[in-house]
Amino acid sequence: MSFRSFTLIGASFALLATAVVAVPSPADAAPRDKRFFDSVAGIWTGPGEIVAGKYKGTKFTCNLTGISSTGPAGLTLDGTCRVGVFSQPMKAVxxxxxxxxxxxxxxxxxxxxxxxxxxxxxxxxxxxGINRAKLNGAMVASLKNQTAMNITISVKVEDQLVPVIGLSLNRQAAARAD
Known part of the structure; x- marks a missing residue:
């Protein structure tokens, strides 16, 4: 497995992404966005799979800790994803x-x-929205409930977003700022 596949795996955590929706005014959005990131802070673990491309069918497991920003809305995510005996650090801000x-x-x-x-x-x-050189895409993270979250990473191919990575994470504990 190449580092590129780990990069795509990690993107799925680091980039909690959103669907096209009507954008509220910034004053309305700030508290709502902060509540969302506060709600996803915690320790998350679970399996994922690369569903398209050269590494299609590759399964992996991730252990991640998300800590909500103390200032404006945001999140720091830190942890690892593992394929077999190989482990890759994951970090996103x-x-x-x-x-x-x-x-x-x-x-x-x-x-x-x-x-x-x-x-x-x-x-x-x-x-x-995610970007690297000529690669553009999106990551969508959806809370199913307070203890389950699905994440999908898609890349743009011509005029279409194609899913390439899927994850199902379960909350193990609430995160604590040290």
Whole structure:
């Protein structure tokens, strides 16, 4: 398994992404967005699978801790994903900037990671736009309930978003800021 496949796996955590929705005013969005990120803070574990491309069928397991930002809406996610005996560190930082979101997965697109270039929260779902060189896509994270979250990473192929990674995470505990 190459580092590129780990990069796509990690993007699924780092980039909690959102569907196209009507955008409320920034004053209305700020408290709502903060509540969403506060609600996904915690320790999450679960399986995932690459569902398209060269590594289709590759299964992995992730252990992640999300800590909500103390300032504007956002999240820091830290942990690992494992395929067999190989483990890859995962880290993402997502921050609300103006009416949208910015951040990076690992060391961002300038390094071996991805940039978070946009985002939107709607109810129990968040969509983040992701970018690296010529790769554009989105990550959608949906809370099924307080202890279960599904994440899908899709990449843009021509005019269509194609799912490439799926994850099912379960909350193990609430995260605590140290």
């Amino acid at each position: 997502i921050s609300q900037v103006g009416n949208g979101y910015q951040g990076k997965f690992l060391d961002g697109a300038e390094g071996k990671g991805l940039d978070i270039i946009s985002g939107n929260v709607s109810g129990n779902k968040v969509v983040m």
